[in-house]
Amino acid sequence: MSSSSSGSGALGDTSDFRAIFFEEADEHVAAIESVLLRLNQAAPDSEDLNAIFRAAHSIKGTSGMLGFTEITSVTHVLENLLDELRKGERVLTEEALDLMLRAGDMVKMQVAFRRGALEQAPDAGPIERELRGLVEREAGAGPAPARRYAVRLGPLAAPIDAAELDLMLSGLADMGKVQPGPMNNAAGGEIQFEVELSGGEADLRSVLSLVVPADAIHVDKPGAAPPAQAAVLSKPIVADDHGGEIFFDPADWKKRQKAKPAVPGAQTAAAEPVALAAGSNAALDIFVTPEEFRARRKRGATPEAKPRSPGRRATDDPSVEPELFGRRASDIVPSVERRGRRDGERGVQALAEAASIRVGVDKVDLLVNLVGELVITEAMLAQQQRLEEGDSRYSTGLVDLGRHARNLQEAVMSIRMVPISTVFTRFPRLVRELSQRFGKEVELKVSGETTEFDRGLIEKITDPLTHLVRNSIDHGIESPAERLAAGKPGSGTIWLSASQKGGSIVIEVRDDGKGLNRKRILERAAERGIRIDPNADDEEVWQLIFEAGFSTAETITDVSGRGVGMDVVRRNIQVLGGGKVGLHSREGAGTTVTVSVPLTLAIMEAMSVAVGTETYVLPLAAVIESRRIQHGDIAGIAGQGHTLRVRDEFLPVVRLSEVFRTADGAAAEQGGIAVIVESEGGKAALLVDDLLGQQQVVVKSLDTNFRRMPGVSSATIMGDGRVALILDLAHIVQFAGRGAAARH
Amino acid sequence: MGKSILVVDDTRSMRKMVVAVLQGAGYTVEEAGDGDEAFEKAKKKVFDLVVTDHNMPGTDGVTLVRLLRGIPEYDDVAIIVLSTETGADLKAKGREAGATGWMAKPSDPEKMLAIVRQFID
Numbered sequence: 001m002s003s004s005s006s007g008s009g010a011l012g013d014t015s016d017f018r019a020i021f022f023e024e025a026d027e028h029v030a031a032i033e034s035v036l037l038r039l040n041q042a043a044p045d046s047e048d049l050n051a052i053f054r055a056a057h058s059i060k061g062t063s064g065m066l067g068f069t070e071i072t073s074v075t076h077v078l079e080n081l082l083d084e085l086r087k088g089e090r091v092l093t094e095e096a097l098d099l100m101l102r103a104g105d106m107v108k109m110q111v112a113f114r115r116g117a118l119e120q121a122p123d124a125g126p127i128e129r130e131l132r133g134l135v136e137r138e139a140g141a142g143p144a145p146a147r148r149y150a151v152r153l154g155p156l157a158a159p160i161d162a163a164e165l166d167l168m169l170s171g172l173a174d175m176g177k178v179q180p181g182p183m184n185n186a187a188g189g190e191i192q193f194e195v196e197l198s199g200g201e202a203d204l205r206s207v208l209s210l211v212v213p214a215d216a217i218h219v220d221k222p223g224a225a226p227p228a229q230a231a232v233l234s235k236p237i238v239a240d241d242h243g244g245e246i247f248f249d250p251a252d253w254k255k256r257q258k259a260k261p262a263v264p265g266a267q268t269a270a271a272e273p274v275a276l277a278a279g280s281n282a283a284l285d286i287f288v289t290p291e292e293f294r295a296r297r298k299r300g301a302t303p304e305a306k307p308r309s310p311g312r313r314a315t316d317d318p319s320v321e322p323e324l325f326g327r328r329a330s331d332i333v334p335s336v337e338r339r340g341r342r343d344g345e346r347g348v349q350a351l352a353e354a355a356s357i358r359v360g361v362d363k364v365d366l367l368v369n370l371v372g373e374l375v376i377t378e379a380m381l382a383q384q385q386r387l388e389e390g391d392s393r394y395s396t397g398l399v400d401l402g403r404h405a406r407n408l409q410e411a412v413m414s415i416r417m418v419p420i421s422t423v424f425t426r427f428p429r430l431v432r433e434l435s436q437r438f439g440k441e442v443e444l445k446v447s448g449e450t451t452e453f454d455r456g457l458i459e460k461i462t463d464p465l466t467h468l469v470r471n472s473i474d475h476g477i478e479s480p481a482e483r484l485a486a487g488k489p490g491s492g493t494i495w496l497s498a499s500q501k502g503g504s505i506v507i508e509v510r511d512d513g514k515g516l517n518r519k520r521i522l523e524r525a526a527e528r529g530i531r532i533d534p535n536a537d538d539e540e541v542w543q544l545i546f547e548a549g550f551s552t553a554e555t556i557t558d559v560s561g562r563g564v565g566m567d568v569v570r571r572n573i574q575v576l577g578g579g580k581v582g583l584h585s586r587e588g589a590g591t592t593v594t595v596s597v598p599l600t601l602a603i604m605e606a607m608s609v610a611v612g613t614e615t616y617v618l619p620l621a622a623v624i625e626s627r628r629i630q631h632g633d634i635a636g637i638a639g640q641g642h643t644l645r646v647r648d649e650f651l652p653v654v655r656l657s658e659v660f661r662t663a664d665g666a667a668a669e670q671g672g673i674a675v676i677v678e679s680e681g682g683k684a685a686l687l688v689d690d691l692l693g694q695q696q697v698v699v700k701s702l703d704t705n706f707r708r709m710p711g712v713s714s715a716t717i718m719g720d721g722r723v724a725l726i727l728d729l730a731h732i733v734q735f736a737g738r739g740a741a742a743r744h
Numbered sequence: 745m746g747k748s749i750l751v752v753d754d755t756r757s758m759r760k761m762v763v764a765v766l767q768g769a770g771y772t773v774e775e776a777g778d779g780d781e782a783f784e785k786a787k788k789k790v791f792d793l794v795v796t797d798h799n800m801p802g803t804d805g806v807t808l809v810r811l812l813r814g815i816p817e818y819d820d821v822a823i824i825v826l827s828t829e830t831g832a833d834l835k836a837k838g839r840e841a842g843a844t845g846w847m848a849k850p851s852d853p854e855k856m857l858a859i860v861r862q863f864i865d
Contacts, residue, residue, distance in 0.1 A: 017764070021757040057799050058755040061828045061849045065761055079828070283830065283848035284855075287839045290862040293822060 014066055018114070021062045023358070025071070025111045028055035029104045030425065036100055037428040041092050049086035052100075056082055059107060070124040071110045077131040078103045084135070099134055101429065102127050147197065149204055150220035153212045154190030164211050165191075167484070171207055172197070206439065210481050361455070364415050368602055371405075371412045372698035378405045379719035413600055416456070420498045420505070421449035423462050427469055427496055434473045441480050441491035442473055448498040453505045454600035460576055461507070461597065464569045468509040468593050469494060471565065476513030476591050486588065488512065503599050510592040516542055516585040542583045546570050574679065574730060575713075577601050577699075578621035606697045606716070608724060609675060609688040611656045615724040616688075617697055617716055622729050624676045624683070626691060633674075644674055644685040651676065651685045654732055659711055679729040686732070695719075699726065711735065747864050748772040748789070752782040752796035752808065753826075758849070762795060762826065765853040766860065779803025783811050790817045793864045795856075797849070798827035798834070806834070806841045813842035822863035826851065 032052045039048055060075035078100060084090040109122040153160075165185065172178050176197030183191045197204060201219055208217045288296075382398050424446050435442040453461075477483075477492035484490050495510040518541055525532050525544050532544065545566045566581075573579040579597035598604065598621070605620040627646070634642050634653055643650040653674070674685040697716035702709060713728035749771045753759035756777075763773045774791070776782035778800050786794070794812065798805030805825050812818045822844040827834075830848045838846050847859060 014761075017757050017761050020760060024755065024757050051801075054754075054799055054801065057828055058758070061797075062755055062757040062761070064828075064849065065758065065851075065853075283851070284859070285830075285835055285839075285846040286844070286859075287846070288822075288844050293844065293863060296820065 017062070018066060021066060022111055022115050024062070025059050025107060028059050029108050029111075031055050032104045033101060033429060034425055036097060036104075037432060039092065039097070041094070041097065044085065044092050046086055046088075049082060053079060053082040053086050068110065068114055070121070071107055071114075074103050074106050074110070074124050074128050074131070077128055077135060080135050081131060096134060099127070099131050103131055149195050149197070149201065150192075151195055151204070151208065152190055152192050152218040152220075153208065154184075154216055154218075155188050156186065156190070156212070156216060158187050159185045159189075160191070160211050168207060168211050169193070172204075359415075364412075367412050368416060371409045372602070372700075375405045375409050375698060376717045376719070376721070378402050380721045383719045409603075413454075413602065414452075416454050416600070416602070417452040418455045418458065419449060420451045420453055420507070422455075423458055423465065424449045424496060424498070426462070426466075430466065430469060431473065431494065434470060435477075438473060439479060440473060440477050442477055443491055443493045445493060445495045446497070447495070451498040451500055451505060453498075453597075454602065456601050457505075457576060457597060460572065461595070464572045464595065465496075465507065465509065467565070467569050468595075469496070472509060472511040472513060472591065476511040476515075478514050482514075486514075500599070501596070503605060504596045505599055507595045507597075508592060509595070510590065512590040515587040515589055515591055516545070518587065521545065538585070542585055545583070546581070571730070573597060577604055578619040578679075578729075580621070602699055603696050604699050604716075604726070605694070606726065607675070607694050608692040608697075608718070609656075609673075609686075610690040610692055611660070611688050614660065615692060615718060615722065616656060616660075617724050617726040618675065618677065618686075618729065619726070620694060622677045622679050624678055626673055626675045629672050629674050629687070646676060646685070649683070651683050652733075653685050653687060654735070655687045656727075657687070659732060659735065677729050677733070679733050682733060684729075684733040697724075697726070746770050746772045747792040748774065749860070749864070750774050750776060750782060750785060750791040750794045750796075752776045752779065752794065752800070752805070754778050754797065754800040758797070761853070762856070765857060766795075769857050769861075771860075771864075779805065779808040779811075782808055786812055786815065786818065791821060793860060794821060794823045795826050795860070796823065798825050798829055798838070806838045806843070809838060809843045810841040824859065824863070826856070 032055050035048050035052050039045070056075045056079045060072055060079055063069075063071035063075065081090070081096060081100065085092055085096070090096070106122065106124050106127045109118060110124060112118045113121050162185070169178055169180075172195050176195060179194040179196075181192035181194060183193070185191055195204065204219060205214075205217060208219075378398070378401050382402060427446065428444055431442050431444040472494050477494070478486065478488075480490035483492060493512050495508065497510075498505060498507045500506070518538065521541055521544055522532065522534060528547075530544065530547065532541070547567060566583075570581045573581050573595055577598040579595065582594040582596070583591065584594075585591040606617045607620050607623050608615055608617050610616075629644070634644050636642050642653040644653050645651075672687050672689055673691060674687055675691070676683060676685050697718075700715050700717065702712060702714050709725075711728055711731050712725045714726045715723050716726055718724050749766050751759055751762045751766065751773055752775075753762065754777055759775055759777070763775055766773045774785060774789075776785055779796070780803050782794070782796065783803065785791075796805040796808055803811070805827060809823050809825065812821070812823060823842070824845045824847060825838050825843050826847045826849050828849045830846070835846050844863065845859065847856065
């Protein structure tokens with residue numbers, strides 16, 4: 001039985017509180033994660049530690065009230081660990097950091113489960129045990145589990161390069177303390193030293209293996225830390241365990257209840273309720289009994305000389321004399337000063353709280369849709385009015401209506417905009433984990449995270465960006481040894497930045513790694529039978545890595561390099577309203593991938609074209625140019641269907657009238673117009689009868705309103721009220737290639 | 745008119761739950777999201793009882809108790825700290841500051857009500 005069911009009488013329906021709690025918990029976990037990732041491990045900021053402690057503490061409190069026991073117990077142990085950290089009783093180790101991050105993940109999953117987003121309850125047991133193990137293991141030993149290792153390197157096959165040896169020793173000295181021993185750095189010789197570090201043996205070995213093959217590394221079992229340090233370490237930790245394990249065990253409560261007056265507020269002996277307070281872990285500690293309280297109130301006296309209550313705990317330290325209602329100036333003054341200083345902060349916080357409200361996404365989406373309809377209706381009216389040459393009063397009214405409608409639309413769209421930090425926040429964690437896994441040192445630098453974009457893009461942009469960052473760590477950034485050898489700092493850097501350029505968001509993933517290897521790409525292209533001029537410029541060569549299945553990774557790792565790489569990234573970006581991926585790379589200096597996507601997916605800059613009596617809409621971003629077709633421009637090339645020569649390129653010709661089987665479009669051969677478009681599949685010339693104009697269109701999903709159709713990505717409603725299809729150019733261009741092949 | 749209670753907690757969900765329990769029992773409840781806000785409210789109006797969280801950014805619960813005890817009108821007002829922290833040291837500090845009682849959070853709402861009733865009615 002949980003407290004939520006036992007307490008449902010007083011609390012009533014808990015669903016509202018649950019909803020608030022879920023939001024809060026997500027925010028708290030996100031805050032915990034971001035603070036953990038920015039913590040300086042050597043000297044964590046105490047305010048940071050306090051902030052995460054409070055976050056864990058909040059989650060624990062509410063989850064307990066709501067009966068989410070798994071969340072309560074995980075956050076309870078997490079809180080214990082954080083409490084020791086913030087009090088400086090424990091050193092922040094890599095292990096503790098990892099466990100805390102995983103505890104955050106567990107809370108996230110438990111919340112998802114309670115929300116109904118996960119079918120099965122995740123097992124919180126393992127992480128809880130590990131955390132508890134950590135807390136208990138070192139609770140007696142205190143901070144800095146520095147261990148001493150005796151290291152023997154040898155027998156050496158050959159002398160170690162002196163500079164490398166120095167580098168390694170100074171690296172170890174950075175991590176702890178090094179006591180040099182006999183160093184016989186010669187073939188067949190041995191190098192000995194002692195080292196004292198807080199990291200584990202694995203950390204030590206990984207450093208040593210940079211200069212010596214693994215089989216020549218001998219690390220003796222950790223010895224005890226020197227006595228001087230041990231004395232500091234064994235300082236007892238304040239016995240303060242946050243109230244024991246379970247505060248709200250109903251059985252426990254019942255027991256306590258028996259010891260209490262049966263009816264709340266009943267006049268019983270003063271000693272009775274106070275007896276509840278026995279034990280430092282008591283869930284309830286009444287310092288002043290209600291009876292004393294009432295008696296005092298009647299007297300209305302100042303209690304300076306108040307005698308001790310008879311029910312006081314015998315175990316109490318007499319030095320902690322409770323000045324029950326006393327006021328001590330010395331106690332108050334510093335707090336008042338402190339309060340004054342914080343006043344400003346609070347004002348800002350209160351303002352921020354009042355200035356924002358939470359609204360369901362569905363409501364915003366509805367608003368976007370309705371405004372879209374309004375804009376279209378306005379356009380219809382305006383067109384009607386032009387046709388009928390109506391009253392000028394109407395026309396001024398209509399101009400105003402149009403302006404208001406567009407302003408309204410802009411305002412509504414801005415509600416859907418979120419800062420891109422919502423996407424960027426996951427990368428510090430990813431970089432940390434991947435660089436650990438690949439044995440690389442990587443620093444992530446993020447900028448422009450306040451840039452806003454359509455929230456609908458969050459999910460769609462996250463995967464491609466994750467892929468790019470992975471690529472940078474796996475294939476771009478070299479190992480510390482390689483980097484040092486190349487004269488670069490041992491730690492690599494990845495820059496993740498976002499900015500707005502016109503109607504687009506440009507996201508850049510840049511690394512200072514080894515860059516793309518032109519030679520290997522050309523070799524790989526040859527293996528795959530892709531023809532390319534060996535003297536082609538770099539930009540052209542780099543384009544090859546966007547080919548499906550193209551991977552030059554020398555080893556296939558479990559993270560990237562499976563050959564489903566950049567082509568998938570590019571495709572995923574292109575479907576975002578004609579997003580683009582660019583790439584620059586310099587061998588030895590690094591790679592920059594630039595992703596550009598429209599600000600919003602709900603509105604698109606478009607070009608509308610006429611084919612017979614039908615109107616089609618093309619994403620303007622994909623249109624390169626348009627040209628009138630002269631007699632003889634279009635030629636049939638054996639095996640390649642019809643092509644149009646544009647300067648020195650032969651582009652496949654797509655007759656939209658054929659694609660959509662419109663009855664009367666076939667005429668558009670002479671005097672027609674070719675619109676040159678570029679998409680994932682390459683360039684193509686679309687034959688149309690007329691260009692109708694450029695405009696913003698409100699994108700309507702066909703999936704939700706009708707069904708998916710090949711060659712069509714979505715639809716829109718034109719000014720005259722007719723539905724027009726927005727073309728899926730990637731598909732159509734591919735179709736052009738295939739169709740041509742099939743005909744010949 | 746019902747007795748008035750001030751509920752102080754920086755965690756919105758927890759605060760709302762405590763408020764709901766107390767309102768359900770017929771008390772007039774006001775909320776504060778942190779110790780400073782609580783202190784400001786308390787200066788303007790004397791509540792019949794205060795329930796406060798301890799761990800809050802800025803002014804924490806124990807400090808709030810001390811501040812409130814600095815206001816003469818709060819001499820006779822019960823102040824109950826509701827906290828997930830129940831370490832003896834901290835409780836001693838709370839007691840020293842002038843708290844009337846200390847309850848472990850999470851707590852059974854019925855029990856919380858019972859305690860509140862003992863001090864307010």
